[in-house]
Amino acid sequence: MNWLTGRFMLPPQGSAFADQVDTTFLGIYWLSVVLFWGITLTTLYFAWRYQYKAGRVTPHQTHNTTLEILWSVIPLLICVGLFFWGLNGYMKYAVAPGDAMEISVTGKQWLWEFTYPDGSKTINDMHVPVNKPVRLVMTSEDVLHDFFVPDMRVKMDVIPGRYTQVWFTPTVLGAHTFTCAEYCGKDHSGMKGIMTVEKQEDFDKFLATGGTEWETYRDSGDWAGWGKLQYERKGCNSCHSVDGTSSKGPTWKGLFGKTETLGTGTTLVVDDAYLQESMLQPNAKVVKGFEPIMPTFQGLLRNHEIKGLVAYIQSLK
Ligand code: HEC
Ligand SMILES: [Cu+2]
Structure with a gap:
């Protein structure tokens, strides 16, 4: 299993930046795994190694400058590194390219409505052309929702009285599920649908008629x-x-x-x-x-x- 850059426990990668998101996520994940076991095992070892023995005297130590500097500076460097790693990805995907196609997304109890550049609308059924950047401009008509497309690694709150945005470039043809990821009332679990990634000509046909189906x-x-x-x-x-x-x-x-x-x-x-x-x-x-x-x-x-x-x-x- 290609555990650092591959899918390991993650959904299929459907967008151009899914790979970078996964690498960042898995990097932090494996760092946490190493630290967790390192700290736990060391603690257990010390508990065993220095357990009470009648007559054993603990040496008196006030401090150890080298050690203290090391255990402050190394975690600091790790944190700063993680910060810039995350910031790099965030900056790249915070602002959509100017030629991105804009789809407006409205969340309401309990459905998603999509409006395409030509004014066509769909409900719980989203279509996007493959390999073209798409920008979603999203708002809610009632309560907080959250638009989540796991394959695209896209997840953003949808907020009443405010617009939020995300963008991505879908790269894999076919059906990808999306769902609401913010508990929004009784039928929250029904707020889901399919994003169909299709060739440009199929997408045009979909806008004109409802598609190849x-x-x-x-x-x-x-x-x-x-x-x-x-x-x-x-x-x-x-x-x-x-x-x-x-x-x-x-x-x-x-x-x-x-x-x-x-x-x-x-x-x-x-x-x-x-x-x-x-x-x-x-x-x-x-x-x-x-x-x-x-x-x-x-x-x-x-x-x-x-x-x-x-x-x-x-x-x-
Ligand atoms: C939010 C809930 C809701 C949704 C979504 C909804 N409806 Fe309705 N529909 C109702 C209610 C409530 C009535 C009865 C009150 C009325 O006549 O307006 C109704 C009545 C109807 C009737 C008349 C039924 C009768 O017994 O005379 C038809 C036909 C209908 N809906 C079609 C549709 C179609 C087609 C869709 C999807 C494109 C749809 N509805 C989506 C709630 C809904
Ligand atoms: Cu919702």
Whole structure:
């Protein structure tokens, strides 16, 4: 195992500076291991070597200048060395390069929302092009959150009323998980998602249409499957079940075609138009027995995503 510069117990390295972060971390880790065992074993040895023996006299010593200087100066040098080692890495990654692509990240109970330079938005689903620097400008709408992408070695508090930033250059194609690393309430553990690192042309396609996945569903005509993906990706699953249990929102099972009673007492038959309106203007018609807590998905759902969701709901008999 390549224990100093390799992964040793750490997640895969997905960004350009992951290696430097790991080297610093593991350097301090192994220094601590050596010091811990050195001190512990020496203590145990001395306890044994100088244990009480009847008649043994301890020599009287007031001090030892050489020793005292050594045990002050050596740790001092180690600390100063560690400081500059850390500072070097910190300075490099404190300020993003000017050509970094900016993605704004908003944390709220309990989801992550991403806004791309062209205004496209996604929830709990982040896409970035490979080998291009990305800068995240982050804020929170409610309480403290913390955006953590272990593979990228990116972790930063997300604070209400303030902007924080991080940047990184993703180098490994594929899926990388991210999560909230600051306990932020009941459903904190649900604040997670996937960062997909993809080739520039796939990223452009994603911005325009929802990506290569969309093409697969379109070509197979599987609208309900496409909708199910949106149900998970856009965070609908944090409030709507598909198995008949009602949580924060009404279940989707058997929803299509049923007669729904609204808070106002009126009734209607659930059809395409009502479903679409419920996504874009959720407060226009509030279902009886539920709070109007559903956020609007205006601008967050593309037309073909809405169509997929409607097909998915229709399929849940
Ligand atoms: C924060 C919780 C929450 C999230 C997230 C959420 N909803 Fe809702 N949704 C509700 C609540 C509460 C209601 C019932 C009150 C109302 O009608 O506004 C509702 C109602 C609906 C209805 C009408 C249901 C009925 O029984 O008539 C539809 C359709 C719907 N949501 C779709 C969606 C879709 C699609 C998403 C994801 C893109 C989503 N919701 C995300 C809370 C949520
Ligand atoms: Cu959080």
